[in-house]
Amino acid sequence: MSGVAGPVVVVGGGVVGLCTAYYLAAAGVPVEVVERRRLGSGASRGNAGWVCLSHSTPVPAPGVVRYALRSLGRPDSPLYLRPLPDPAFVRWLWRFWRSSTPAVFKRGYAAIAELNRETFGLFDGMREAGVDTTLTRPGMVHAFLSPAEARHHLAIQREMADGHYPVPDDIVTGAEAHLLDPALSPAVRAAYLVAGEGVVDPEAFARALGEALAAAGVKIHENAEVTGFRTEGGRVTALRTADSELPCAAVVVAAGMRSPDLLGFLGHHLPLQAGKGYSFSVDLDPAPRHTLYFGERRAVASPIGGTTRIGGTMELSGNNNRLDWRRIVAVALASRPYLGRWFDDPDDLVGLIRDPWVGGRPFLPDGLPVIDRVPGHDNAFAATGHGMLGVTLGPVTGHRLAEYVVTGRRPEALAPFGFDRLRS
Numbered sequence: 001m002s003g004v005a006g007p008v009v010v011v012g013g014g015v016v017g018l019c020t021a022y023y024l025a026a027a028g029v030p031v032e033v034v035e036r037r038r039l040g041s042g043a044s045r046g047n048a049g050w051v052c053l054s055h056s057t058p059v060p061a062p063g064v065v066r067y068a069l070r071s072l073g074r075p076d077s078p079l080y081l082r083p084l085p086d087p088a089f090v091r092w093l094w095r096f097w098r099s100s101t102p103a104v105f106k107r108g109y110a111a112i113a114e115l116n117r118e119t120f121g122l123f124d125g126m127r128e129a130g131v132d133t134t135l136t137r138p139g140m141v142h143a144f145l146s147p148a149e150a151r152h153h154l155a156i157q158r159e160m161a162d163g164h165y166p167v168p169d170d171i172v173t174g175a176e177a178h179l180l181d182p183a184l185s186p187a188v189r190a191a192y193l194v195a196g197e198g199v200v201d202p203e204a205f206a207r208a209l210g211e212a213l214a215a216a217g218v219k220i221h222e223n224a225e226v227t228g229f230r231t232e233g234g235r236v237t238a239l240r241t242a243d244s245e246l247p248c249a250a251v252v253v254a255a256g257m258r259s260p261d262l263l264g265f266l267g268h269h270l271p272l273q274a275g276k277g278y279s280f281s282v283d284l285d286p287a288p289r290h291t292l293y294f295g296e297r298r299a300v301a302s303p304i305g306g307t308t309r310i311g312g313t314m315e316l317s318g319n320n321n322r323l324d325w326r327r328i329v330a331v332a333l334a335s336r337p338y339l340g341r342w343f344d345d346p347d348d349l350v351g352l353i354r355d356p357w358v359g360g361r362p363f364l365p366d367g368l369p370v371i372d373r374v375p376g377h378d379n380a381f382a383a384t385g386h387g388m389l390g391v392t393l394g395p396v397t398g399h400r401l402a403e404y405v406v407t408g409r410r411p412e413a414l415a416p417f418g419f420d421r422l423r424s
Helices: 015-026 064-070 087-098 102-128 147-161 174-180 202-215 256-265 325-339 346-352 387-407 412-417 419-423
Strands: 008-011 031-034 079-081 140-144 190-194 219-221 226-232 235-241 245-247 250-253 273-282 291-294 299-304 307-316 354-363 370-373 380-384
Touching: 008 015, 015 031, 015 202, 015 380, 015 387, 102 387, 102 412, 140 147, 140 174, 147 190, 174 190, 202 219, 226 256, 235 250, 250 256, 250 387, 256 354, 256 380, 273 325, 273 387, 291 325, 299 325, 307 325, 325 346, 325 354, 354 387, 370 387, 370 412, 370 419, 380 387, 387 412
Parallel strands: 008 031, 008 250, 031 219, 079 307, 140 291, 250 380
Antiparallel strands: 140 190, 226 235, 235 245, 273 307, 273 354, 291 299, 299 307, 370 380
């Protein structure tokens, strides 16, 4: 950082980029943020808002490829794979499959768990500093239609938790299961509660981070598209936009699905694919008091902003944000056994739900983010590929990456999230 004029420019105004800017500013570093739309408008906007340890796992888990292959031709499947005639997509799927072995999955899970150690402490620190994180910690109820499925899921979770977070000794079954949360229907025959898991309003959290940054003197450029970089001697000296050049001491690329294009300007290929997720909001009576995970259908519900956000699905269909209404209907239908018949016919959904949303969550083939210095550039860094964990890992990613930018030394916790692993 020494001897170079200009601020650190963070490209990307989602939770990960804003958290990185927040911790850089807290370290006394001049910072600017560049966002091509408005802050929090991408994958940070419509997600389920979970801040959780019990579901912080890589997506390429054992058995997931077999599950995905069964989804072919079934757009209502929780995990929907639509093959594309694109060699890059085929290579990505091949690497995804190679990452779904038990050994690779366990290494990835352990790396995320270690990174997550500071998660709730960092959220607390932000709140104490005046940031309205909106975080509450009601706990997460895992609901199932089958006691056998619930016991299987809990056994796996207890093994993976390995002391990183508390899990109950057993499940609740029968008529008592749906009493863990008032929103659950009598069809729920088994459930368990993971205490302390959290939820935020992701859009409000992003907005609060933006306000905190502005109050700290951070300049924010919204509706500004980065079109390239000026480099000299292995260093980025400025960012180019349609209107101007922004001199910089360093740059952090945290732009979600836009990141591969930006890193391409620096001569680096990043194999990122969009894992499209869908959500919508609905007023339920009674409404959930906890975050809810619907085990067999892999859908979720969260109490956010006085309403209930229901979400789910993982759609691998290329890098696009096309909203497929069939997927919204599929998520709604997936929730109905657990929440009761809150609608009778899919045609009713148009009048019942609000804010139908689709977002391209950025995934690398091993399911882990990249949080590292960009190869070949001393002062360029990347933080992307967080998939469904952007809100959970946003603060710790920003905290650790800010440390790396300021000191030039990579924190040990970031070692599993380097670019070097992507060469294999």
